[in-house]
Amino acid sequence: MSAAEAQPVLEARGIVKAYGKVTALNGANFIVFPGEIVALVGDNGAGKSTLVKTLVGVDPPDAGTIAFEGREVQIRTPQQARDIGIETVYQDLALAAEIDPAANMFLGREILRTGPLGRLGFLDKAAMRRRSEEAFRDLGVRIQDTAAPVANMSGGQRQGIAISRAVTWASRVVFMDEPTAALGVVQTRNVLDQIRRARDRGLSIVLISHNMPEVFEVADRIEVLRLGERVAQLRPSEVSMEDVVAAMTGALTFHDEGEER
Amino acid sequence: MSAADTDPEAGRAPLWRRLLAGSSTQIGLILLALIVIFAMLRPEAFFSVANARNIATDAAVLLVLAVGSTYVIVTAGIDLSVGGVLVFAGVLAAKLMNGIGGTGTGLILAGLAAALASGLAWGLLNGFLVAKAKIPAFIVTLGTLGMSLGLAYVITGGVDERDVPFTLISGLGIGRIAGVPYLVIVSIVVAIVLGIVLAQTRFGRYTYAIGSNEEGVRRAGVNVDRHLIKVYALAGTLSGLAGFLSLARFGTTTIGGHATDNLNAIAAVVIGGTSLFGGIGTILGTVFGVFIPAVLQTGFVISEVPAFWQQVAVGAVLIVAVYLDQLRRARQRG
Numbered sequence: 001m002s003a004a005e006a007q008p009v010l011e012a013r014g015i016v017k018a019y020g021k022v023t024a025l026n027g028a029n030f031i032v033f034p035g036e037i038v039a040l041v042g043d044n045g046a047g048k049s050t051l052v053k054t055l056v057g058v059d060p061p062d063a064g065t066i067a068f069e070g071r072e073v074q075i076r077t078p079q080q081a082r083d084i085g086i087e088t089v090y091q092d093l094a095l096a097a098e099i100d101p102a103a104n105m106f107l108g109r110e111i112l113r114t115g116p117l118g119r120l121g122f123l124d125k126a127a128m129r130r131r132s133e134e135a136f137r138d139l140g141v142r143i144q145d146t147a148a149p150v151a152n153m154s155g156g157q158r159q160g161i162a163i164s165r166a167v168t169w170a171s172r173v174v175f176m177d178e179p180t181a182a183l184g185v186v187q188t189r190n191v192l193d194q195i196r197r198a199r200d201r202g203l204s205i206v207l208i209s210h211n212m213p214e215v216f217e218v219a220d221r222i223e224v225l226r227l228g229e230r231v232a233q234l235r236p237s238e239v240s241m242e243d244v245v246a247a248m249t250g251a252l253t254f255h256d257e258g259e260e261r
Numbered sequence: 262m263s264a265a266d267t268d269p270e271a272g273r274a275p276l277w278r279r280l281l282a283g284s285s286t287q288i289g290l291i292l293l294a295l296i297v298i299f300a301m302l303r304p305e306a307f308f309s310v311a312n313a314r315n316i317a318t319d320a321a322v323l324l325v326l327a328v329g330s331t332y333v334i335v336t337a338g339i340d341l342s343v344g345g346v347l348v349f350a351g352v353l354a355a356k357l358m359n360g361i362g363g364t365g366t367g368l369i370l371a372g373l374a375a376a377l378a379s380g381l382a383w384g385l386l387n388g389f390l391v392a393k394a395k396i397p398a399f400i401v402t403l404g405t406l407g408m409s410l411g412l413a414y415v416i417t418g419g420v421d422e423r424d425v426p427f428t429l430i431s432g433l434g435i436g437r438i439a440g441v442p443y444l445v446i447v448s449i450v451v452a453i454v455l456g457i458v459l460a461q462t463r464f465g466r467y468t469y470a471i472g473s474n475e476e477g478v479r480r481a482g483v484n485v486d487r488h489l490i491k492v493y494a495l496a497g498t499l500s501g502l503a504g505f506l507s508l509a510r511f512g513t514t515t516i517g518g519h520a521t522d523n524l525n526a527i528a529a530v531v532i533g534g535t536s537l538f539g540g541i542g543t544i545l546g547t548v549f550g551v552f553i554p555a556v557l558q559t560g561f562v563i564s565e566v567p568a569f570w571q572q573v574a575v576g577a578v579l580i581v582a583v584y585l586d587q588l589r590r591a592r593q594r595g
Contacts, residue, residue, distance in 0.1 A: 058480065079482040094480050096473035098540030099466070107470055108481035110463045121462040151590075 007070055009034045009172050009204050010055070010086070015064035017047075017054050024050040025061070026228035032173055037195060037205045039215040042225035043248050048208050049091065051225065052175050056088045057081040069172075085171030089162045091178050097151035101143055101161045102132035104150055105168065135164045139194045156187030160194065167198040174198060175206045180214060192218050212241045224248055285534050285546035288582075292549045292556065299560035306563040314442060320555040321448035322347075322510065324548065325503040326526040327533075328455050329496030331547045334530050335459070336492055337472040337539025338391060338398040343500045344522030345409035346383045350376040350504030351514045352413045355422040364428040372429070376505035377498055383409055384497015388490030406523065413516055422514045434509035444506055451499065456544030468492060472539025528575060529554065532582045538590070553578060 141160030232254035246252035459465035533550025535542025
């Protein structure tokens with residue numbers, strides 16, 4: 001395994017997260033290498049979304065360690081995750097529907113005008129729109145009217161905006177929580193293209209998905225989560241979809257190389 | 262609208278179509294239609310300078326309150342305390358000015374400072390309880406409405422403070438520049454400045470975004486709590502200013518006269534196209550929303566319709582405005 005010799009960009013070990021009496025994560029491990037698309041798969045309730053939330057600062061873990069480029073880090077807020085180059089496309093999109101795509105792209109990172117007006121907090125809307133349109137074009141996201149509120153746009157367009165935002169600002173890793181779950185065939189194809197383009201820029205993409213054909217189409221590696229623990233690390237080129245499903249359901253157990261280190 | 266907004270760029274709907282679709286344009290047309298109707302009924306009375314001045318002066322204090330309420334409602338919040346804070350600020354300013362005594366400009370400014378500071382304090386309290394204690398804004402501001410109005414009664418013993426410095430009434434109260442009352446000028450300046458802030462600055466952008474998707478804004482790394490506190494503080498400060506304007510206009514603290522100011526302000530904001538669900542609204546719309554009830558009131562009086570019908574008409578307009586907002590949202594989501 002050549003990838004295993006590279007330094008991981010992100011490595012989580014022994015992540016525990018409980019909500020009341022329900023243990024969502026029970027010592028989960030997870031690893032991301034530079035410039036790869038890694039699929040995080042698991043049955044409903046396996047803890048995929050919870051794991052993402054613990055790693056991006058939305059819902060910090062109760063126990064466990066997170067190493068970023070080899071050194072241990074604390075990620076307690078989304079801002080801390082962003083500061084080290086990690087962005088997230090949430091399942092519920094986290095876009096503000098009543099404002100336009102450019103405003104969403106730059107939410108929390110607004111470009112202000114130069115000079116005294118900028119010091120008063122005046123926005124440079126033209127610059128933000130221009131750069132947003134560039135980002136949409138680069139990722140192949142088609143928006144007819146960039147001044148219209150996001151609420152007017154299709155699910156595919158909204159997902160495109162959310163992905164563009166994450167990819168534009170991320171310098172290391174983008175987490176995507178079921179980015180194609182609500183999309184049609186053509187829109188799903190577009191999103192998968194966007195994911196590949198982002199990877200080709202050198203970003204690592206963590207793709208959470210239920211859809212096995214989709215995972216096998218784009219992922220370089222697969223990590224399988226079951227009952228709050230990682231139970232397998234697989235390569236689509238070396239296993240079948242049935243193997244992955246078997247690992248998800250516990251019908252088949254794989255050797256988890258993370259455990260023996 | 263800035264030059265950047267009118268910049269014809271690829272991938273944007275033309276300006277005229279965006280203007281036509283804007284809710285403030287529609288409500289502006291309704292206001293225009295009302296003015297045309299009343300003007301045709303009684304042209305000589307409706308188009309007199311005195312009448313225009315009366316309408317604008319009546320609307321001035323309400324406009325200042327409604328501008329603050331626009332910010333709060335755009336964040337998907339509500340501020341019911343505005344009338345109470347207005348009275349409290351007026352009482353405090355009057356007590357302070359009478360306590361010091363005199364008629365100088367410095368004294369007037371001290372009164373203004375007291376009104377603004379007490380409004381700010383109530384606003385900060387509202388904002389802190391909404392943002393940090395996570396108590397629903399409806400309950401928080403209902404509570405501070407009672408508290409501020411109650412304290413105003415405690416301070417005055419229930420008797421209006423009538424001895425306001427004469428210079429305040431003769432100046433700010435009834436003074437004019439080129440025929441335009443100071444009160445109207447102050448309220449227009451407030452509306453223009455805060456209209457630009459809402460449309461063009463980062464502060465305004467966060468106000469819209471929080472009303473649209475609070476959790477999304479939080480995840481974008483914005484300090485949502487701090488912004489909400491600022492918005493309620495702004496609304497409180499404007500209520501304090503409105504209290505001072507009211508004091509100047511009437512020469513008394515009018516303790517008993519502001520119990521429904523909050524509803525009038527909210528009605529104006531909502532009629533002006535601001536959504537109670539947050540994320541949508543403009544100050545221009547609110548200006549129109551303030552003037553529709555004012556024009557109806559005067560229009561009914563001069564066309565000899567019993568003035569009580571104004572309340573009926575405003576109530577109906579309010580319901581229609583919210584219904585139209587819901588239709589618009591349903592179309593977008595669908």
